[in-house]
Amino acid sequence: MARLAAALIAVVGVLLVVAGGLQATVFASSAVTRAELIAPRQSVITTAVGLLGLEGPRVQVDVTDGGRRQVFIGIGRAGDVDAYLAQVSRLEVTGQDGDGGLLTKQIGSQPSLPDPAGVDIWVTSVRGTGTANLAWPDAPGQWRLVVATDGAAKAPDDLRLTWSGREVHSVAPTLIAIGLVLVVVGLITVIMLGSRARLAGDS
Amino acid sequence: MIRATRMTRATRMTRATRGARLTRLSTLALVFAVPVLGLAACGSDATEVTDPPAEQTAHPVVALGQARSVLDAVESALQRGVDPKAASSSVDPRLTGPYRELAVADARIAAERKTKVAEPAPVQQVRLIVPTTKSWPRFFVAVGTTSKTATPVIRVLISPTPRSPYGLWAEALMLPGATLPETAPAGTGSALVAADADGLVATPKEALSAFAGYLNAGTKSTASKQFQRSAFSDQLLQRLAGDQKALKAVATVSSKHTVGSSEPLALRTADGGALVFGELKQDYVITIKKGKGAVDVTDSDLAALAGGQKKIKKSLTRTAVEIVVLNVPPSGKGLITVIGAQKGDVKAVIK
Numbered sequence A: 001m002a003r004l005a006a007a008l009i010a011v012v013g014v015l016l017v018v019a020g021g022l023q024a025t026v027f028a029s030s031a032v033t034r035a036e037l038i039a040p041r042q043s044v045i046t047t048a049v050g051l052l053g054l055e056g057p058r059v060q061v062d063v064t065d066g067g068r069r070q071v072f073i074g075i076g077r078a079g080d081v082d083a084y085l086a087q088v089s090r091l092e093v094t095g096q097d098g099d100g101g102l103l104t105k106q107i108g109s110q111p112s113l114p115d116p117a118g119v120d121i122w123v124t125s126v127r128g129t130g131t132a133n134l135a136w137p138d139a140p141g142q143w144r145l146v147v148a149t150d151g152a153a154k155a156p157d158d159l160r161l162t163w164s165g166r167e168v169h170s171v172a173p174t175l176i177a178i179g180l181v182l183v184v185v186g187l188i189t190v191i192m193l194g195s196r197a198r199l200a201g202d203s
Numbered sequence B: 001m002i003r004a005t006r007m008t009r010a011t012r013m014t015r016a017t018r019g020a021r022l023t024r025l026s027t028l029a030l031v032f033a034v035p036v037l038g039l040a041a042c043g044s045d046a047t048e049v050t051d052p053p054a055e056q057t058a059h060p061v062v063a064l065g066q067a068r069s070v071l072d073a074v075e076s077a078l079q080r081g082v083d084p085k086a087a088s089s090s091v092d093p094r095l096t097g098p099y100r101e102l103a104v105a106d107a108r109i110a111a112e113r114k115t116k117v118a119e120p121a122p123v124q125q126v127r128l129i130v131p132t133t134k135s136w137p138r139f140f141v142a143v144g145t146t147s148k149t150a151t152p153v154i155r156v157l158i159s160p161t162p163r164s165p166y167g168l169w170a171e172a173l174m175l176p177g178a179t180l181p182e183t184a185p186a187g188t189g190s191a192l193v194a195a196d197a198d199g200l201v202a203t204p205k206e207a208l209s210a211f212a213g214y215l216n217a218g219t220k221s222t223a224s225k226q227f228q229r230s231a232f233s234d235q236l237l238q239r240l241a242g243d244q245k246a247l248k249a250v251a252t253v254s255s256k257h258t259v260g261s262s263e264p265l266a267l268r269t270a271d272g273g274a275l276v277f278g279e280l281k282q283d284y285v286i287t288i289k290k291g292k293g294a295v296d297v298t299d300s301d302l303a304a305l306a307g308g309q310k311k312i313k314k315s316l317t318r319t320a321v322e323i324v325v326l327n328v329p330p331s332g333k334g335l336i337t338v339i340g341a342q343k344g345d346v347k348a349v350i351k
Helices: A002-024 A078-085 A172-202 B002-040 B064-080 B097-112 B204-217 B231-246 B300-305
Strands: A033-038 A044-047 A058-064 A070-077 A090-096 A102-107 A122-129 A131-137 A143-148 A158-164 B124-129 B138-145 B153-159 B167-174 B251-259 B265-268 B274-288 B315-328 B337-350
Touching: A002 A172, A033 A090, A033 A102, A044 A078, A058 A070, A058 A143, A070 A078, A070 A131, A078 A143, A090 A158, A122 B064, B064 B124, B064 B138, B064 B153, B064 B167, B097 B167, B097 B300, B097 B315, B097 B337, B138 B274, B167 B274, B167 B315, B204 B231, B204 B251, B204 B274, B204 B315, B231 B251, B231 B274, B231 B337, B300 B337
Parallel strands: A044 A090
Antiparallel strands: A033 A158, A044 A143, A058 A131, A058 A158, A070 A122, A070 A143, A090 A102, A122 A131, B124 B138, B138 B153, B153 B167, B167 B337, B251 B274, B265 B274, B274 B315, B315 B337
């Protein structure tokens, strides 16, 4: 019975070592998180305060439009963006679902707003035909991202946010260490019990 | 024999205890391992944010990069110029307020005279003065040098609403010998000063009104006592006196300065005073005395602005826009100084 229990400990140790190995490789937490919003129906997409730093201190914003329309990306102080957007109907990105998608909620009711490229509230902005990209290092203060075409037509087809620069804390080293200890303890115990059993049999 | 029997019992008990311990340990290891293995196989979690309370701090209305973009857009609008036939409301939104009025007038004069409006020289920015506020209208100031002016130009840019871009509202030339007061760095921002703020020699509104009074009543008026003499006020007063003297025999000449329709803009200076930007209007009227003939208009631009009329038979009414930049010190700390000014005719009617 005791040898079986010792063997079981060793097996658990092996399982933990394997689990640690998987954590360190296949299931390793990534320092990069990507999430996407496809085919939004509103004319404006914006982000909740804090979303730009949600999964890391740097975020890359990539916007594409299959119809090759003019697309706009802008980041401004949250208060300024709120004053500009007022009650316009928009989709606010509030998080990421852990499965590659962006979480959103619907706000506002007004149908459209003046072309975002024609106002000066943006600390940084970019405009492109069919595609636009912008990198944002998270800065102190409250910020909002706005993605649109001209403020009246439907927003671009695809918005992808890629956060990076996050510190990753893995449990893999702990699992492997505990696993190895259990394997060693289990095996030594099995061997010792086997030796004693043989000695007892001899006497 | 008895001893040997005891030892065998003890050994059996030790083995039984060790076996039980190992069983408990293995059970514990399994209990620990199962959730750990489960966790190890899990992917990343969903994360979400909720909006925190809005910031209470007022920030500079533009960051340095924003200001550069605005000034570049204004420079492009200036290079494109103004269509003389366009209605004032259809002019590029990067030109606004008094500056737009002056630009439209210049374009009409050029069209009437079949010439071109002189291309503005690019301004090399040397200083930004940026107020802090959370509300609109907003403004900021850019001071720079050009190859065409002897003194720096002061540009005032205004955004009336969050949905309107900044437009060039006024451009004044710094007066010879004038210096801009110290203000907070653009990255920090200067506090706004309300049009009726006290603690100053005069509120911004009173200072502007007093300056109009000074220009109306001259250097011996009560209003003039609040101001240091300036080249701008001296020139205007001398010009009026000169015209009155020259036309004394055939016409009467009068001038009236009034505060413009927009409230003065003001921000705090480092010494606790205020830097004030305001608009005045001047109505300058020449009325020919009965039976005294007519007066020729020697100023070609004025004649063009009046639609090509070159002879005043009854009267001339010219309306000019004046931009003034005043340094208003704290109460009891001296006189108001005119730092910069600009004046241009926007309308002329000759009968």
